[in-house]
Amino acid sequence: MGELIGKPVPLIDSVDKVTGKQIYGSDFKLPGMLYGKVLRSPIAHGRILHIDAGRARSLPGVKAVIVGTEIELPNYSVAGEKMLDERLLAKDKVRYRGDEVALIAAVDEDTAEEALSLIKVEYEELPGVFDLEQAMQPDAPLVHDEFGSNIAREMTINHGDIEKAFAEADVIVEGRYETPRVHHGYLEPHAVVAQWDARGKVTFWIPTQSHMLARMTYANALGVGQEQVRVIQLPLGGGFGGKLEYKLHPLCALLARETGRPVKMVNTRTEELMASLPRVPMIIEMQLAARKDGTLLGKKARVLADNGAYMNYGPGILLSATTRSDNLYRIKNIFTKGYLIYTNKVPTGAFRGFGCPQSHFALETMLDKLAVELNMDPAELRLKNASQKGDITPHNWYLGSCGLSDCIKKSVEVAGWSSKRKKYAENKESKLARGIGIACCLHVSGNRTFLPFFDGSSAYVRINEEGRVTVFPGEVDIGQGSKTVFAIIAASELGIPLEWVDVPNLDTDINPHGLGTFGDRVTTLGGNAVKAAAINAREQLLAVAAEELQTPVENLKIENGVIYDCNSDKRISFPEAAQIASYKQAGATIIGKGSFVPPGVTMVHPETKVGNVSCAYPFVTQIAEVEVNRETGQVKLLNIVSAHDLGKAINPLMAEGQVLGAVAQGIGFALTEEMIEEKGIIKNQSFKHYNMPRSVDMPSITSILVESNDPNGPYGAKGLGEPALTAIAPAIANAIYHAVGVRIDTLPITPEKILKALHEKEN
Amino acid sequence: MxxxxxxxxxxxxxxxxxxxxxxxxxxxxxxxxxxxxxxxxxxxxxxxxxxxxxxxxxxxxxxxxxxxxxxxxxxxxxIAGGKELHPIQKAFVESGAIQCGYCTPGMVMAAKALLDENPDPSETEIREAIVGHLCRCTGYDQIVRAIKKAASYLNKK
CATH class of the missing domain: 3.10.20.30 (Beta-grasp domain)
Structure with missing residues (x-):
């Protein structure tokens, strides 16, 4: 057992992907299928006065027209949120440019689009709110009149004695940081096929990160019971947090119900960039207090988070932004105010990092400032304050493993930090100035969510009569390779070749209830569940083999697909034993069940937000090396060194892939990506104008995997994919400061901003 | 019409x-x-x-x-022309160049076009050949490695 764990393995579904055989959500078809389209609001805020859909209804080929003002629909929310601010179609008001107003189903896409253009909507335009500070004012226009305020959520974090800490400090630094709306940029747009059966049950075929959350939310949105909803997950062409619940899916169900036929809907790229669920923009004001020797004494922060027009995962993301980064260093005195604010802008949601890229950009830039004030090496400052294994933080996080110091030390060594720090500091006046910067971050490995009813993960492992194994997990592979990790774990525990294991896509009628893929929970929680299920299946099989071989079960082992007795030459092949097991029970196959409930994990306290929210915490250090052109403001990335305490790399090939991809996404967040918005209208609605990193934009990246062996992770494994993005932006910002002595505190760091700052510095 | x-x-x-x-x-x-x-x-x-x-x-x-x-x-x-994978496809699988896989078919076709013209491309030439292809999962490194590996497979033939 165990020889597969830690061995680099290509994805088990990569041949399907590389041959074009994999059917993604956008490829899926059913016979007799219609095509649906959404009519979206052209204005950011307004009252709907009148809708005339008569001409659309009479267009040949149109099978259904659904108008929000004419249909009864419940209010609902996402992820168990108590404020029911969503309705599938706008009733009286539109709240952002892109808000759903009406739907068409037609025999083909062209007809559906033509019908959209025939619906006439009369709006009374209302003043909108687009600025977070203004939206908080009592006289601001209200996005949701019924709530009486645009402040959707307020949080206060208070630990220790913040005033005393600041009074005792030798040095205090402060800053104000802004992060923009950025899009996940998954290459496959949102897609859905929905169909109702004669008994009133709707089936969704969707590329989704969570089959169960989709079922729960869509049942609420449609006003039906969860037992009336089945979700069949299809492969995702990228997710990154953006493919949790999404309105297009239940909208499609409305059309399918109305027409009695299967309906397919796929977003255009323009719709993606105007009406999906991008990253929550934040404004973060922060102050840090420290002693002369670099000991951190206290941290104050005020966080404003842009919810957009509707609540999605904003409360969880604000919670993450106001708490998680506090656990990275040993700071006892903390005071944070956080506000989640409605605006008449694109609703925001989960995106890799879940609030951490925003909060760490502030914190890690502030630490760099502090290091300058203290005349201290920024890496040293971090090492001095770094959280350690065994720590219990003010938020009551228990760090069962913590490789932060190792990440700092290893990345500093690999990057040639000390010599480059010195060398680049000497050359401050040339046109091309080089700099090197460092930043750290952390994350969770399965976050105790906002859903009170359960945490953890379950899986079934089925051994059929040919000895082939199927894993039914509760968590979705979104391209990161969790099917492969689960197959590795099952094969390893069962002592069989990896090729004997299959992991199908998820189906709410088949797979166990599971929360799905977010919060870096899949390997840690899902992996433990699969491990437990595989062990349970193995025990069932060995009991049969022991009877067949007439030998005590404790003497039996499985290796390379053969069950053998350690004390004799008795043996039986795995498939043979599986067949006997099945035939003895009249064809019932072995099904192993396994669950993992993370130990010592609690929901946060509703007021103080204190709680050990995860059973394991991954840590990261990233070092960026840049060359800044003083005349053009352009930043050339030279090198990235990225060190990750992931506990244990179960599949190092794909672990490296996670790092490389996340670093690329972090580079986009740092330097080029922004959904440019003017009065609620996104100006760059294509990949041509929304600048994601391309092959030629990437620097050399060295990934370092630090294996701290977490006591709760399967084989010691923790999360990896999310924090691998987080520290890149501050590392680059700090490197730019090191190169040219200016700080750009508003992402993305564009050449214009650098030139302006250089100009201001010189004059 | x-x-x-x-x-x-x-x-x-x-x-x-x-x-x-x-x-x-x-x-x-x-x-x-x-x-x-x-x-x-x-x-x-x-x-x-x-x-x-x-x-x-x-x-x-x-x-x-x-x-x-x-x-x-x-x-x-x-592209494979039979049951065996084309060497480019094989190299993509082995190099971990595939995550979600949505960009993969386009990348493989671009790699084929490149290697048909230039059997031994430099890293810069590979990066330029796929500059019109977005990949949001891999950060491109493993794709570049795969195309290099594919070149070596094809040149051995």
Whole structure:
């Protein structure tokens, strides 16, 4: 057992992907299928006065027209949120440019689009709110009149004695940081096929990160019971947090119900960039207090988070932004105010990092400032304050493993930090100035969510009569390779070749209830569940083999697909034993069940937000090396060194892939990506104008995997994919400061901003 | 309005009536059911829909099906030419160059076009050859490695 764990393995579904055989959500078809389209609001805020859909209804080929003002629909929310601010179609008001107003189903896409253009909507335009500070004012226009305020959520974090800490400090630094709306940029747009059966049950075929959350939310949105909803997950062409619940899916169900036929809907790229669920923009004001020797004494922060027009995962993301980064260093005195604010802008949601890229950009830039004030090496400052294994933080996080110091030390060594720090500091006046910067971050490995009813993960492992194994997990592979990790774990525990294991896509009628893929929970929680299920299946099989071989079960082992007795030459092949097991029970196959409930994990306290929210915490250090052109403001990335305490790399090939991809996404967040918005209208609605990193934009990246062996992770494994993005932006910002002595505190760091700052510095 | 076109796709001859404003991409995906070619942006920005038209890589979303009349088209479904993977496909699998896989068919076709012209490309040449292809999962490194590896496989043949 165990020889597969830690061995680099290509994805088990990569041949399907590389041959074009994999059917993604956008490829899926059913016979007799219609095509649906959404009519979206052209204005950011307004009252709907009148809708005339008569001409659309009479267009040949149109099978259904659904108008929000004419249909009864419940209010609902996402992820168990108590404020029911969503309705599938706008009733009286539109709240952002892109808000759903009406739907068409037609025999083909062209007809559906033509019908959209025939619906006439009369709006009374209302003043909108687009600025977070203004939206908080009592006289601001209200996005949701019924709530009486645009402040959707307020949080206060208070630990220790913040005033005393600041009074005792030798040095205090402060800053104000802004992060923009950025899009996940998954290459496959949102897609859905929905169909109702004669008994009133709707089936969704969707590329989704969570089959169960989709079922729960869509049942609420449609006003039906969860037992009336089945979700069949299809492969995702990228997710990154953006493919949790999404309105297009239940909208499609409305059309399918109305027409009695299967309906397919796929977003255009323009719709993606105007009406999906991008990253929550934040404004973060922060102050840090420290002693002369670099000991951190206290941290104050005020966080404003842009919810957009509707609540999605904003409360969880604000919670993450106001708490998680506090656990990275040993700071006892903390005071944070956080506000989640409605605006008449694109609703925001989960995106890799879940609030951490925003909060760490502030914190890690502030630490760099502090290091300058203290005349201290920024890496040293971090090492001095770094959280350690065994720590219990003010938020009551228990760090069962913590490789932060190792990440700092290893990345500093690999990057040639000390010599480059010195060398680049000497050359401050040339046109091309080089700099090197460092930043750290952390994350969770399965976050105790906002859903009170359960945490953890379950899986079934089925051994059929040919000895082939199927894993039914509760968590979705979104391209990161969790099917492969689960197959590795099952094969390893069962002592069989990896090729004997299959992991199908998820189906709410088949797979166990599971929360799905977010919060870096899949390997840690899902992996433990699969491990437990595989062990349970193995025990069932060995009991049969022991009877067949007439030998005590404790003497039996499985290796390379053969069950053998350690004390004799008795043996039986795995498939043979599986067949006997099945035939003895009249064809019932072995099904192993396994669950993992993370130990010592609690929901946060509703007021103080204190709680050990995860059973394991991954840590990261990233070092960026840049060359800044003083005349053009352009930043050339030279090198990235990225060190990750992931506990244990179960599949190092794909672990490296996670790092490389996340670093690329972090580079986009740092330097080029922004959904440019003017009065609620996104100006760059294509990949041509929304600048994601391309092959030629990437620097050399060295990934370092630090294996701290977490006591709760399967084989010691923790999360990896999310924090691998987080520290890149501050590392680059700090490197730019090191190169040219200016700080750009508003992402993305564009050449214009650098030139302006250089100009201001010189004059 | 419809028009009859004659095309050879993956070695198979088709004579089909198509709507004149239909893109080659939609023709391949909807009319021929070759959904291996992906639609990422429908705007020529992402490269997911790349196929080879008379041996040259094109964004099939930026061309009308009627413009391909008389042409020979190769898609991801036709690249292997048998049950074995094409060496480029093999290299992509082995190098971890595939995560979600949505950009993969386009990347593989771009790699084929490059290696047909230039059997031993430098890293810079590889990066330039795929500059029109967005990948959001891999950060491109493992794709570049795969194309290098594919070159070595093909040169050994």
């Amino acid at each position: 419809k028009q009859v076109i004659k095309v050879t796709v993956n070695g198979e001859y088709y004579e089909k009536e198509v709507v004149v404003h239909k893109s080659l991409l939609d023709f391949l995906r909807d009319d021929l059911n070759l959904t291996g070619t992906k639609k990422g942006c429908d705007n020529g920005d992402c490269g997911s829909c790349t196929v080879l038209l008379n041996g040259k890589p094109i964004n099939s979303c930026m061309m009308l099906a009627v413009e391909a009349d008389g042409c020979e088209i190769l898609t991801i479904e036709g």
